[in-house]
Amino acid sequence: MSESQATAVYNATSSPPRPPVIQMLGIVKRFPGVLANDHADFEVLEGEIHALLGENGAGKSTLMNILAGLYRQDAGMILLRGKPVTFSSPRDAIQAGIGMVHQHFMLVPSQTVTENILLGLDEPRFLLRLSEFDRKVAEVSERFGLKVDPRAKVWQLSVGEQQRVEILKMLYRGAEILIMDEPTAVLAPQEIEGLFTTLRAMAAEGKTIIFISHKLQEVMAIADRVTVLRKGKVTASGVPARGMSRAELARLMVGRDVLFHLEKEAKTPGEVVLSVQDVYAENDKGLPALRGLSLEVRSGEIVGLAGVAGNGQRELSQVITGLRKCLKGQVWLSGELVSNKPVQFGIQRGLAYIPEDRHQVGSAPNLSITDNVIMKSYNKEPIAHGWMIDMTAATRFAEDLKEAYEIMAPTVRTPARLLSGGNLQRVILAREISGKPRLILAVQPTRGLDVGAIEGVQRLLLAQRAAGAAVLLISEELEELISLSDRIYVIYEGQIMGQVTDGNIEKIGLMMTGTPLSQIETGD
Amino acid sequence: MDPIIILQAGVASGTVLLFATIGELFAERAGVLNLGVEGMMLIGAMSAFSIASATGNPWLGLLVAMLAAGLISQIHALITITLQADQVVSGLSLTFLGTGISLVLGEGLSKAGTISLLPNFSIPLLAQIPLLGPIFFTNQSILVYAGYLLTPLAWYYINHTRPGAHLRAVGEHPAAADSLGVNVQGLRYFYVFVGGVLAGLAGATISLAISPGWFSELTTAGQGWIAVGLVIFAQWDPLRAAFGSYTFGALRRLILDIQGPTTLLGLRNPFYYNPYWGFFLQMLPYAFTIIVLVIGSREAVRKRLGAPAALGTPYIRGERGL
Ligand SMILES: Nc1ncnc2c1ncn2[C@@H]1O[C@H](COP(=O)(O)OP(=O)(O)O)[C@@H](O)[C@H]1O
Numbered sequence: 046m047s048e049s050q051a052t053a054v055y056n057a058t059s060s061p062p063r064p065p066v067i068q069m070l071g072i073v074k075r076f077p078g079v080l081a082n083d084h085a086d087f088e089v090l091e092g093e094i095h096a097l098l099g100e101n102g103a104g105k106s107t108l109m110n111i112l113a114g115l116y117r118q119d120a121g122m123i124l125l126r127g128k129p130v131t132f133s134s135p136r137d138a139i140q141a142g143i144g145m146v147h148q149h150f151m152l153v154p155s156q157t158v159t160e161n162i163l164l165g166l167d168e169p170r171f172l173l174r175l176s177e178f179d180r181k182v183a184e185v186s187e188r189f190g191l192k193v194d195p196r197a198k199v200w201q202l203s204v205g206e207q208q209r210v211e212i213l214k215m216l217y218r219g220a221e222i223l224i225m226d227e228p229t230a231v232l233a234p235q236e237i238e239g240l241f242t243t244l245r246a247m248a249a250e251g252k253t254i255i256f257i258s259h260k261l262q263e264v265m266a267i268a269d270r271v272t273v274l275r276k277g278k279v280t281a282s283g284v285p286a287r288g289m290s291r292a293e294l295a296r297l298m299v300g301r302d303v304l305f306h307l308e309k310e311a312k313t314p315g316e317v318v319l320s321v322q323d324v325y326a327e328n329d330k331g332l333p334a335l336r337g338l339s340l341e342v343r344s345g346e347i348v349g350l351a352g353v354a355g356n357g358q359r360e361l362s363q364v365i366t367g368l369r370k371c372l373k374g375q376v377w378l379s380g381e382l383v384s385n386k387p388v389q390f391g392i393q394r395g396l397a398y399i400p401e402d403r404h405q406v407g408s409a410p411n412l413s414i415t416d417n418v419i420m421k422s423y424n425k426e427p428i429a430h431g432w433m434i435d436m437t438a439a440t441r442f443a444e445d446l447k448e449a450y451e452i453m454a455p456t457v458r459t460p461a462r463l464l465s466g467g468n469l470q471r472v473i474l475a476r477e478i479s480g481k482p483r484l485i486l487a488v489q490p491t492r493g494l495d496v497g498a499i500e501g502v503q504r505l506l507l508a509q510r511a512a513g514a515a516v517l518l519i520s521e522e523l524e525e526l527i528s529l530s531d532r533i534y535v536i537y538e539g540q541i542m543g544q545v546t547d548g549n550i551e552k553i554g555l556m557m558t559g560t561p562l563s564q565i566e567t568g569d
Numbered sequence: 570m571d572p573i574i575i576l577q578a579g580v581a582s583g584t585v586l587l588f589a590t591i592g593e594l595f596a597e598r599a600g601v602l603n604l605g606v607e608g609m610m611l612i613g614a615m616s617a618f619s620i621a622s623a624t625g626n627p628w629l630g631l632l633v634a635m636l637a638a639g640l641i642s643q644i645h646a647l648i649t650i651t652l653q654a655d656q657v658v659s660g661l662s663l664t665f666l667g668t669g670i671s672l673v674l675g676e677g678l679s680k681a682g683t684i685s686l687l688p689n690f691s692i693p694l695l696a697q698i699p700l701l702g703p704i705f706f707t708n709q710s711i712l713v714y715a716g717y718l719l720t721p722l723a724w725y726y727i728n729h730t731r732p733g734a735h736l737r738a739v740g741e742h743p744a745a746a747d748s749l750g751v752n753v754q755g756l757r758y759f760y761v762f763v764g765g766v767l768a769g770l771a772g773a774t775i776s777l778a779i780s781p782g783w784f785s786e787l788t789t790a791g792q793g794w795i796a797v798g799l800v801i802f803a804q805w806d807p808l809r810a811a812f813g814s815y816t817f818g819a820l821r822r823l824i825l826d827i828q829g830p831t832t833l834l835g836l837r838n839p840f841y842y843n844p845y846w847g848f849f850l851q852m853l854p855y856a857f858t859i860i861v862l863v864i865g866s867r868e869a870v871r872k873r874l875g876a877p878a879a880l881g882t883p884y885i886r887g888e889r890g891l
Pocket residue numbers: 076077079080081099100101102103104105106107108887888889
């Protein structure tokens with residue numbers, strides 16, 4: 046079916062007649078090798094919550110960075126309340142009342158909330174007079190129900206509080222139009238509810254909100270209208286969010302039908318493969334990152350690890366693989382101690398690692414697909430040939446994997462860096478899974494992939510579970526965790542808060558914000 | 570060996586370190602590491618002495634020293650801020666350049682004879698305070714008193730003023746500062762200039778006040794490097810920087826003076842009879858500097874000590890994440 050048809054149908058449902066406050070017309074933005082925005086049109090009405098929906102890489106952030114004055118468009122124009130405007134810096138945009146809260150927060154961690162909010166303003170002129178401005182900040186924060194202590198240093202704040210500071214920063218500058226770039230990505234479910242309440246309150250005060258997301262259910266929960274971007278092009282423009290089904294939105298976003306449910310066969314877990322016992326470790330700054338963490342994964346089960354980013358997930362995966370020192374406690378792999386052993390040691394005992402950073406850690410970007418897939422088997426027959434590498438055997442091995450894992454690339458000599466995210470992830474999975482691992486440690490294996498590629502990766506993990514591997518899946522996507530995992534542990538500040546076997550999202554959310562399961566259960 | 574006299578001379582000598590350290594501290598708080606301090610100090614010392622002996626006006630010498638070192642610092646600014654080259658490499662080159670220029674232009678200066686120096690005086694009431702009076706407020710150079718003022722001013726400026734908040738933001742999170750309209754590159758140029766001016770002042774303090782004259786590279790004798798080490802030691806805080814500078818100044822004096830007398834506390838003075846002991850003592854400040862620099866070059870340690878987060882990295886707008 047064609048999209049124009051779809052759009053026509055949705056436009057038939059009438060929306061209240063409000064004037065457009067922003068119109069972006071025919072916006073084109075090119076980056077080296079990428080057309081990030083391809084004649085994108087975007088219109089927002091005064092006082093509405095408008096969602097900008099699209100997969101990762103669709104060009105949402107780019108389009109909004111143009112509106113916020115950070116990037117300049119190559120073609121196209123922007124109308125603000127009907128008048129053409131050009132912003133050459135974020136400052137110009139803010140002065141015109143457009144403020145953006147970025148995906149990665151723009152806060153100075155060592156400064157206080159008030160200092161961050163005052164940054165770049167002309168007032169105060171010279172002396173900071175913080176106590177006076179603390180009060181002003183508190184006033185604004187009160188008015189919009191954004192609770193945060195003006196005197197706290199930003200590094201002391203939770204991610205949710207930092208986000209409030211970002212919003213306050215824009216409100217303090219008198220922003221009338223607030224752009225939120227994937228604001229829920231860093232929040233626990235309860236915090237997301239809080240954010241939505243705030244956004245609704247702000248809209249009720251007459252502010253216009255642009256809400257960027259790639260999550261369908263959120264868009265349907267918060268937005269008045271939706272614009273969908275796909276590969277830089279607008280595929281639906283300002284359709285009312287109510288009355289859209291999830292499947293329809295998904296199709297607009299991805300361009301084809303998407304299956305939401307993966308079949309998972311019943312399976313009784315076998316013996317314990319991975320056992321993490323009372324592990325302590327530090328992060329890069331030398332601060333405690335894991336504080337007595339214990340968990341277990343058995344063969345034939347997928348165990349999820351849920352948690353807000355930065356609660357020790359990275360450090361845990363590095364301790365298990367031997368990339369980080371384990372200060373106390375042990376990690377056992379099928380009965381052998383692997384903590385504080387060379388990385389090779391775990392690999393030889395069947396540890397497969399799908400790292401979070403597939404470009405720098407998971408692959409060598411300038412090497413060919415062949416070189417990337419033989420990284421774990423180059424020293425074994427048949428690829429190893431004494432001291433030499435048998436290139437014919439290596440190529441055959443790579444070609445077999447390319448076929449089996451459906452890696453889309455011209456040849457196996459293609460450098461890894463030229464592959465799309467989904468294909469690169471397949472290369473990594475091919476390398477890791479072809480070694481018949483006992484334990485697969487997958488960190489954010491689907492992050493940044495498009496919906497089709499996500500499905501492929503998830504299928505491969507389920508196939509490994511069926512084949513009897515133990516899978517530890519570390520992810521920030523709750524939906525993915527719930528649909529794939531047999532059990533889910535929740536990590537908070539380097540400790541396990543508890544585990545759920547029924548995918549109870551409310552319990553997971555409470556644990557993600559630091560309430561141990563024992564308390565949740567007695568509290569009921 | 571009168572301890573009061575050693576401390577008094579130590580404060581004077583520490584003033585040199587203080588200016589250089591606070592200057593480097595400003596540049597580093599803005600995110601720019603400048604290892605050219607030694608070179609800039611030599612430029613300052615040489616031009617101050619040469620102008621003062623040519624015109625007979627030490628004030629003019631002081632002014633020219635500050636401007637000359639400030640100007641040469643802008644080479645480092647251009648290379649690291651605009652051209653975004655490696656700050657360590659560029660800073661080292663600046664030291665070589667500054668040393669070279671001052672040795673060539675300073676050739677023959679040592680024979681220039683005596684010059685009129687910047688004034689020394691005592692502060693009327695403060696000089697009467699027991700112990701502190703004689704050490705800090707009696708017959709010191711005007712530049713020493715200037716150092717007393719600089720320290721709290723620098724501290725107050727960095728922590729309690731709007732431009733100071735901008736300075737900190739630029740060194741900690743330049744993208745955040747930029748997103749709010751703070752001119753990141755402009756401020757970095759400015760604070761590298763401030764660092765140069767203060768290094769020039771430090772050099773002039775030697776050649777016009779503390780140990781007057783021009784003795785080629787021995788004029789500064791590696792104090793620029795000690796200043797770079799002191800910034801780390803001071804954890805980028807002006808008050809700690811002052812403490813470190815005066816302590817080091819006093820130690821330098823003590824090490825020199827301890828080798829003079831034949832007896833020490835009634836005993837045979839080993840530092841007098843065995844020159845190798847003296848050499849060993851003289852080495853200590855530099856050994857300290859090397860250790861601090863080596864430790865401070867580890868990123869994890871630097872972070873733990875509270876280094877500005879963006880120290881050493883050029884800022885490119887729109888790079889990743891935005
Ligand atoms: N600064 C940049 N330099 C080069 N390419 C970029 C830059 N920013 C974004 N891109 C590319 O533009 C495309 C759209 O990116 P983005 O707007 O971030 O997508 P979204 O926010 O929808 O996930 C992607 O292919 C991305 O790699």
